[in-house]
Amino acid sequence: MTLRPILIHPDPRLKSTADPVADVDKGVRALADDMLETMYDAPGIGLAAPQIGILHRMLVMDCVKDEMATPEPMVLINPRVLSSSEETNVYDEGCLSIPDQYAEVERPASVKVEWTDLDGKTVQQDFNGLWATCVQHEIDHLNGKLFIDYLKPLKRQMITRKMQKLKREIARGNA
Numbered sequence: 001m002t003l004r005p006i007l008i009h010p011d012p013r014l015k016s017t018a019d020p021v022a023d024v025d026k027g028v029r030a031l032a033d034d035m036l037e038t039m040y041d042a043p044g045i046g047l048a049a050p051q052i053g054i055l056h057r058m059l060v061m062d063c064v065k066d067e068m069a070t071p072e073p074m075v076l077i078n079p080r081v082l083s084s085s086e087e088t089n090v091y092d093e094g095c096l097s098i099p100d101q102y103a104e105v106e107r108p109a110s111v112k113v114e115w116t117d118l119d120g121k122t123v124q125q126d127f128n129g130l131w132a133t134c135v136q137h138e139i140d141h142l143n144g145k146l147f148i149d150y151l152k153p154l155k156r157q158m159i160t161r162k163m164q165k166l167k168r169e170i171a172r173g174n175a
């Protein structure tokens with residue numbers, strides 16, 4: 001397993017539509033391991049492949065926040081939302097590609113999602129609570145969409161400028 005560097009917004013790869021995964025092979029399983037390790041190390045509750053510069057429709061998540069509880073790592077390949085609830089939920093979202101920035105985003109409170117698992121089997125599951133927010137946030141990444149795209153332009157520009165500054169500092173070796 002290898003820790004992968006996480007891309008920071010703005011980056012063209014974070015604005016791209018990812019391609020479907022054709023085969024769940026050894027390479028895909030190794031990538032899933034790397035993504036989970038990178039997510040837990042960050043730490044974060046979700047990570048999509050484009051965030052490590054790989055434009056494949058694949059994401060990992062684990063929304064168990066209690067450190068004493070058993071982890072529930074999930075790997076979703078080619079996920080798609082089959083249905084969404086009318087009821088919505090507002091959550092203060094953050095993103096590993098937009099460090100230390102949080103903002104309220106309104107999304108459907110529950111969603112039914114279908115995906116391919118690591119055995120190549122098709123799986124369907126209903127998500128609600130934090131899991132619903134997380135899976136929608138991660139699927140957005142596969143479509144080149146970030147949570148700040150839901151915010152008013154002024155707020156989005158403010159966050160983007162902060163991230164540009166952060167990236168300049170990282171490039172200079174000051175962060």
Ligand SMILES: [Zn+2]
Nearest residue numbers: 094095096097
């Ligand atoms: Zn994110």
